[in-house]
Amino acid sequence: MHMDLPLVFSVTSGKGGVGKTNISVNLACALSEMGHKVVLLDADLGLANVDVLLGLAPKYNLFHLFHDGMDIKQILFETPYGFSILPASSGVSDMLTLSTGQKLDLLEAMDYLEGKINYLIVDTGAGINDNVLYFNLAARERILVLTTEPTSLTDAYALVKVMHLNHDVNRFRVLVNMVPNAKEAKLVYEKLYLACDHFLSGISLDFVGYIPSDPEVRTSVLNQVPFYYEAPESPASRNIQEIAKQITSWEVASKLDGNIKFFWKKLLFQEQSLV
Template sequence: MPISRLPRNTPMPSPELLPMSSPPFKPVRTLAVTGGKGGVGKTNVSANLAVALSGMGQRTLLLDADLGLANVDVLLGLSPKHTLADLVAGRCELDEIILEGPNGVLVVPAASGRRHMAELRPAEHAGLVNVFNDLQRDLDLLVVDTAAGITDSVLTFCQAAQDALVVVCDEPASITDAYALIKVLARERGVDRVQVVANMVRSPQEGRNLHDKLSRVCERFIGDVSLNYLGAVPQCDWLRMAVQRQQAVVAAYPGSPSARALAEIAQRISRWQAPTAPRGHVEFFVERMLRQGAVA
C-alpha cells in the first residue's frame, strides 16, 4: 500500500488503543542531520556517524531523506533493489527496502532524479514519518540525512526527530543558511534545541569559533534556541579518498583525523537517552513511545 496521507496535526492514538500483537520494542533515539545549504558535507557526516555508531554496537538505521537527490547508497557503495520511491508508489513495504551496509548499519535508500519525490506534499512527508511505526526491527538509533534548504521535507524530518544536527562550514553562505534554517525550525516548528557540527575545519579552535559565531547570531535574533556544540571534523585527504572509493572513512581509514573526529562525535551521541514520551506532533516511532508509556 502507498504511504498514508496523514496531516501534520493527526491526533495520536491513546496507548490502550494501540495493537499489542507486535513485539514490545523500546523507543528509538532519532537524529536528523541537516545543513541549510548544500555542499557542507551533510551526507558524509550522516553516513559516517551511522556507520560509527553501528560499529559501537548501536543498532542503527540510516534513512536517506534527500528525496529528490539521494546519494547515501552511492556514498556507501550499495546497490538498492528498491527505494523510498517504490514505497511511496505502493510497490513494496518499508522492510523490503532496507539494506545492510558497513559495520552492519541498516540503510533506507531513496531515489535520485525522481522529481515527484522532491515534490511530495506535506501530508506525504508526514506519512513517510508515520510508516516507521510499522517497522518490526529492534533499533537503538535512527539517523536521518535530510535534503538541503528549508523545504517542508527538511522541516518535517527535523521536527519529527528527537534532535536536529546542523552541519556548518566556515564560509558566509553556510553560516547564513544555517541561521535561516534554525530560525525557521524554531519559529514554525517549535524546535528549541539544535546540535552543531563544524565541518572541514583547519583546527579545533576554528570549529569552536564557528559554533560561537552562529550561537551569538541565534541568541541575538531568535532567542529561545539552545545550540549544543558536538565537535568539529577537520579537512582531511583520507575522507576525500574514502568518498572516491565509496566507503565510509570511519571504516576505511579509522586512524585518519576525520575518522577519529567523527568517532568522537558518535561516542557523544551514543550516550543520549531515548525519548520517554511523545511531544504531541508527528514523530518517528511514536507508537513505541506510547507503548513504553503504557507498560511503565
C-alpha cells in the same frame, strides 16, 4: 539502550555541499561498531546520495514505497558496514514535496522499525523546503552541519530561524565540518551562536565537535567507502567516534515523544489542523 524507543536524530544544514551525508554515513558506522542497531534514512528524497557515497546499488527505494505499495522490509538495505539504509530515489521531482498521504505511508512503514533499532539517523536535504522542515520536526535531536563558508552560516541561521519561529523548535546541536583545527571550529560555531543570541531568543545551540579537513576523507569519498572504515586512525575518524559517544549519552524520552510513530502522527495532526 531500551529497544522500544529509538533515538531519532537528523543531520541537516541550510546549505548543500557541507558534508552532511558523509557525516551521517560515518556516524552510522561508528554507532554500529559500538553494537547499536542503526538505520540511516536518506531523506533527500529526490536527490539520493547515501547509496552513491557507499558505492551500493539498492534495488528498491522509498519511491517504491510511495508508488508501488512496497513493504519497508523490501526496501531496507543492509550495508557491509553493520547498519541498514532506507534509500531515496534520484532525479524524481515528485518526491521533493511529500503529500500528507505519503507522509502517512512513511509513518505506517516506520512502525516496523520500532523495537528493532536504537538509532534512526535522518540525512535531510539542504535548505528550508517542506521535506527538510518535516524531517527536522520529526527528529528528536538535530545536528546542524556548518563549514567555514559564510553561506553555510547564513543558510544554517535561516533554517534555525524558520524552525524556531514557525515550529517552536529551539534546540540544535552544531557540528563544524572541514576545518583545520578545533580553534577554527569554535570560531565558526560562535558566529552562529552570536547571531542566534542577538536576533532570536531562547535558542539552545550545543557544540558537539568538528571534523578536521583530512585528505583521507576525500580519498574515501572517491573510493565510495566510509572514511571510518578506510582510515580508522585518521583524525576525522577519531572525531566521528567522539561525536558518536556523545550521541549515546543523549537521552531517549521515556515518554511517548521519543517514539517515531508518535512524533510523526503528532506532526501530521498539526499539519492537518493548519489546512
